[in-house]
Amino acid sequence: MGSGDEQLPEIVVLGPPVVFALYDQQFSSRFRFLRPWESEEPLPQFLASRARSTQAAICSGDFSLSAAVLANLPSLRLVVTSSAGLNHIDLTECRRRGIAVAYAGNFFSPDVADLAVGLLIDVLRKVSAGNRFVKNGLWPNKPDFPLGFKLGGKRVGIVGLGSIGFEVAKRLKAFGCGISYYSRKKKPFVSYTSYSTIHELASNCNVLVLCCSLTEQTHHLVNREVMLALGKDGVIVNIARGAVIDEKELVACLLRGEIAGAGLDVFEHEPRPSPELYQLNNVVLSPHNAVLTEESMEGLYQLICGNLDAFFTGKPLLSQIPDE
Amino acid sequence: MIATIWRRAAPHLSRPSHPRAALAILTSHTLTFSTTTQTPSPAAKMDAIGVLMMCPMNTYLEQELDRRFKLFRYWTQPKQAEFLSQQAESIRAVVGNATAGASADLIDALPRLEIVSCFSVGLDKVDLARCGEKGVRVTNTPDVLTDDVADLAIGLMLAVLRRICVCDKYVRSGAWKLGDFKLTTKFSGKRIGIIGLGRIGLAIAQRAEAFDCPISYHSRSKKATNYTYYSSVVELASNSDILVIACALTPETTRIVNREVIDALGPKGVLINIGRGPHVDEAELVAALVEGRLGGAGLDVFEKEPEVPEQLFGLENVVLLPHVGSGTEETRKAMADLVLGNLEAHFSSKPLLTPVV
Numbered sequence: 126m127g128s129g130d131e132q133l134p135e136i137v138v139l140g141p142p143v144v145f146a147l148y149d150q151q152f153s154s155r156f157r158f159l160r161p162w163e164s165e166e167p168l169p170q171f172l173a174s175r176a177r178s179t180q181a182a183i184c185s186g187d188f189s190l191s192a193a194v195l196a197n198l199p200s201l202r203l204v205v206t207s208s209a210g211l212n213h214i215d216l217t218e219c220r221r222r223g224i225a226v227a228y229a230g231n232f233f234s235p236d237v238a239d240l241a242v243g244l245l246i247d248v249l250r251k252v253s254a255g256n257r258f259v260k261n262g263l264w265p266n267k268p269d270f271p272l273g274f275k276l277g278g279k280r281v282g283i284v285g286l287g288s289i290g291f292e293v294a295k296r297l298k299a300f301g302c303g304i305s306y307y308s309r310k311k312k313p314f315v316s317y318t319s320y321s322t323i324h325e326l327a328s329n330c331n332v333l334v335l336c337c338s339l340t341e342q343t344h345h346l347v348n349r350e351v352m353l354a355l356g357k358d359g360v361i362v363n364i365a366r367g368a369v370i371d372e373k374e375l376v377a378c379l380l381r382g383e384i385a386g387a388g389l390d391v392f393e394h395e396p397r398p399s400p401e402l403y404q405l406n407n408v409v410l411s412p413h414n415a416v417l418t419e420e421s422m423e424g425l426y427q428l429i430c431g432n433l434d435a436f437f438t439g440k441p442l443l444s445q446i447p448d449e
Numbered sequence: 450m451i452a453t454i455w456r457r458a459a460p461h462l463s464r465p466s467h468p469r470a471a472l473a474i475l476t477s478h479t480l481t482f483s484t485t486t487q488t489p490s491p492a493a494k495m496d497a498i499g500v501l502m503m504c505p506m507n508t509y510l511e512q513e514l515d516r517r518f519k520l521f522r523y524w525t526q527p528k529q530a531e532f533l534s535q536q537a538e539s540i541r542a543v544v545g546n547a548t549a550g551a552s553a554d555l556i557d558a559l560p561r562l563e564i565v566s567c568f569s570v571g572l573d574k575v576d577l578a579r580c581g582e583k584g585v586r587v588t589n590t591p592d593v594l595t596d597d598v599a600d601l602a603i604g605l606m607l608a609v610l611r612r613i614c615v616c617d618k619y620v621r622s623g624a625w626k627l628g629d630f631k632l633t634t635k636f637s638g639k640r641i642g643i644i645g646l647g648r649i650g651l652a653i654a655q656r657a658e659a660f661d662c663p664i665s666y667h668s669r670s671k672k673a674t675n676y677t678y679y680s681s682v683v684e685l686a687s688n689s690d691i692l693v694i695a696c697a698l699t700p701e702t703t704r705i706v707n708r709e710v711i712d713a714l715g716p717k718g719v720l721i722n723i724g725r726g727p728h729v730d731e732a733e734l735v736a737a738l739v740e741g742r743l744g745g746a747g748l749d750v751f752e753k754e755p756e757v758p759e760q761l762f763g764l765e766n767v768v769l770l771p772h773v774g775s776g777t778e779e780t781r782k783a784m785a786d787l788v789l790g791n792l793e794a795h796f797s798s799k800p801l802l803t804p805v806v
Contacts, residue, residue: 143629235637239660243607243636250597250777252604252770253614259769260762264755268505270771275779277596299659300600396625403621409613410620412630418611420635 133157134437137176137198140185142207143417148426155430172197181436183429186210187395192218203436205429209233209289209416211446212339212366227432230444231288232424233416238292240415241334241364244388245297247409248360249274254406274358274385277301282330284323284346285337285365286312293334305329308337323347327354332362339366349374352384359384364415367392376401379408390415495796499539501559503549506568510785514544517789523549533558542566542792547725547772548754550574556583564795566788569775570594570649572805573698573725580806587806588791591648593783594775599652601774602693602723605747606641606657608768609719610634610691615765637661642689644682644705645696645724646672653695665689668696682706686713691721698725708733711743719745719766723774726752735760738767749774 137159138145145152152158159179161171178200184190186208192215195201201224206214209229219226247253250273258270281297283290283306294304294317305318307326312319320326323346327333333355337343347361347370355361361384363370372393378384379402386407392398395413402408416425431443500518502511514520521540526532533555540559543551546568553576556562564586565575572589580587608614612633619630641657643650643666654664654676665677667685672678679685682705686692692714696702706720706729714720720743722729731752737743738761745766751757754772761767775784790802 147632235661236635239607239636240611240613243604243611243613246600246604247608247613247617250601250604250773252601252608252768253617255770255773256608256614256768257618259757259771262759262762264757264771268755270773270776272776272778272781273773275597275777276600296656296659299656300603301596398620409617411613411616412620412625414616414630414633417630417632418635419632422632 134181134433135159135179136181136183136433137161137172137179138183139190139194140183140188140207142183142185144207144422144425144429145183145185147422151426152430156433168194169197181205181433183207183433184214186213188213190214195219195222195224203227203432203442205432207425207429209237210338210366216446225436225442226446227436227442227444228446229416229425229428232428232444233421234288234292236418236421237289237336237364237415238296240390240411241289241293241336241362241388242296242300244364244390244409244411245332245334245360245362246276248362248386248388248407249276249279251406253409279303279332280305280330281332281334282306282320282326283317284308284326284333284335284369285343286315286317286319287336287338289364290334290336291315293336297334302332309342323351324354327351327359331356331358332360335361335363335365335369337365337369339368343369345369345371347371347375349378352378355384357382357385360386360388362388364390367395372399375399379405495793498541498796499536500542500544500792501536501540503543503545503551506544506546506548507781507785509782510544510568510788513785513789514792518542518792537561542795544568544788544792545574547571547574551580551585552576553579556580556585564588564792566791568784568788571698571725573727577806585806586795586801586804588788588801588803589805590775590784590787591803593787594780595648595652597777597780598649598723598774599656601749601770602649602653602695602721602747603656605721605723605749605768605770606639606691606693606719607636609721609745609747609766610636610639612765614768638663639690640665640688642666642679642685642692643676644668644685644692644694644728645702646674646676647695647697649723650693650695653693682710683713686710686718689714689718691719693721694724694728696724696728698727703727704730706730706734708737711737714743716742717744719743719747721747723749726750726754731758738764 133156135157159175161168164171176198180200181203184204184206195218203225205227277300280303283294286306286308298304307320307323376399388409390411391413435442495517498518500514501521501523503523537559538561541561541563543565545551551565556579562585567589570589570591575587616630637660639662641662641664643653646666646668667679667682711733735758738746747768749770750772757769787803794801
């Protein structure tokens with residue numbers, strides 16, 4: 126710790142988020158951090174003894190910021206999560222305690238939407254399968270690689286037309302896809318067709334892109350009935366949260382040919398996707414890294430610092446979560 | 450048995466001796482039951498027309514050519530020169546593709562050749578000048594494959610920058626349990642440079658715009674668009690993050706992407722080729738990728754397909770595909786129907802659907 130260090134505001138880091146590990150030095154030149162993972166003490170004891178007067182916390186998207194953890198942070202007034210998702214934070218408790226929450230907002234939306242489109246093209250056009258075919262030296266001996274399916278003209282159903290869903294729709298429209306959606310709230314200024322149930326959406330589409338947050342209502346939203354409604358030439362892309370899909374049923378439907386394929390960045394039990402998926406040529410798997418680009422991490426570092434600076438100088442946060 | 454059916458169904462027509470020709474007439478929708486004299490239906494005439502298919506390209510197309518014409522399969526002939534001299538008088542049409550078309554030698558060997566119908570939009574395997582001299586018509590398959598090729602170009606860009614194929618392998622291998630994959634590169638907003646702003650180049654530009662990518666291009670001539678024009682490919686490459694080849698292959702565009710262009714694109718630049726292998730100096734490309742002087746590549750085409758330089762196989766920043774730009778069920782059927790439609794139009798003396806020459 127440097128001599129001027131004590132003047133720096135103190136922040137506890139929970140997770141830690143990937144961006145913190147990447148930008149540790151830069152963060153440390155601007156703030157003072159409590160790093161629970163460096164201590165032998167279990168987290169509750171560490172917080173109770175070291176973080177009693179800590180006012181701010183940085184939190185990763187997979188750290189369970191429960192009421193129990195918050196109870197050990199009596200002076201906490203700000204949580205900055207490195208994620209766009211909020212399902213890991215007890216928001217009710219934060220509201221009760223008057224703890225402000227800042228998040229990544231729409232910042233990641235283009236990157237996530239890009240991956241959704243990339244996964245969809247890969248599944249339909251067999252990009253990863255084709256790459257394997259060539260790199261395994263199979264092309265000279267087996268001149269016929271199976272044909273894929275055209276993306277243009279597909280009827281795409283977006284589940285959750287928030288920031289990410291909107292970016293996905295904008296991109297796929299340029300490929301000649303028809304866009305419709307199912308969302309908690311119908312969006313008034315949007316020309317896409319909306320359906321009032323996911324079953325109706327699936328019945329009228331042959332591609333589903335899941336872009337919704339994970340809540341009690343969206344848990345296992347995509348179940349067997351929805352997949353059957355989507356149909357045998359249907360493709361599912363999931364860049365939301367694994368638990369939005371009933372993964373066991375997804376595997377069963379894929380194995381039985383009840384849907385045509387899937388592109389998945391998220392799974393119910395990360396980092397352990399259902400192993401049956403590994404044998405399938407019509408799925409493309411990604412290790413929950415839709416936001417993990419160099420550009421996004423650089424931007425996220427700036428955003429987190431900006432939120433912390435604003436907080437410690439009494440200014441409005443840059444990306445406070447919306448009131449719901 | 451055919452004779453019996455014929456007597457009942459078409460007694461007024463003279464039955465061809467070849468059973469297949471007779472069957473073609475019996476199943477033809479143009480068969481009428483008038484007792485007046487009829488001219489033979491188009492199906493009967495076309496059944497005798499020799500069509501030479503240069504290589505396997507599509508099962509549906511092959512079956513339909515076999516059904517409607519007298520099909521010769523070039524690739525099954527053990528002695529091709531002999532075959533040509535024996536069958537020269539029968540062959541009035543050639544069906545080619547990106548792999549094999551109609552060279553000057555082939556055209557000269559077929560004195561009764563009237564039309565070359567390509568199962569591709571690219572014409573680099575057809576000697577267009579010789580066709581012109583001899584009055585041989587040429588058709589290709591534009592428009593129906595534009596979307597698929599453009600889709601694949603973007604798919605390759607995303608696959609390279611976001612390491613989609615590598616990540617898929619990472620998860621399948623179980624490596625994710627041991628740790629996160631490293632950071633990849635954002636695609637949205639990257640500067641796209643397009644060589645050739647024809648149908649496919651424009652379609653790529655329109656898609657990339659939805660990702661907020663600034664678009665620039667190089668073409669033989671400046672087009673009436675708002676995209677930035679560069680009069681040299683090197684300049685285009687210097688000002689692009691991703692360079693995509695979307696022009697036709699001609700003597701002028703052969704090796705249009707050479708060492709100089711690759712150097713200009715640089716260690717963070719990515720090359721996407723959905724054109725033809727010979728557009729790129731392949732040896733230079735391989736060296737640049739292996740040595741890290743070029744940031745990455747997504748390649749659907751190669752100089753000597755199906756041979757692909759093995760030095761590329763182990764590179765994470767390279768995605769390789771077996772020439773599948775138009776490879777969807779829907780598009781290949783549409784292409785086949787265009788080939789068939791062009792041939793039928795020609796042999797019915799109707800206007801060609803998609804003539805080039």
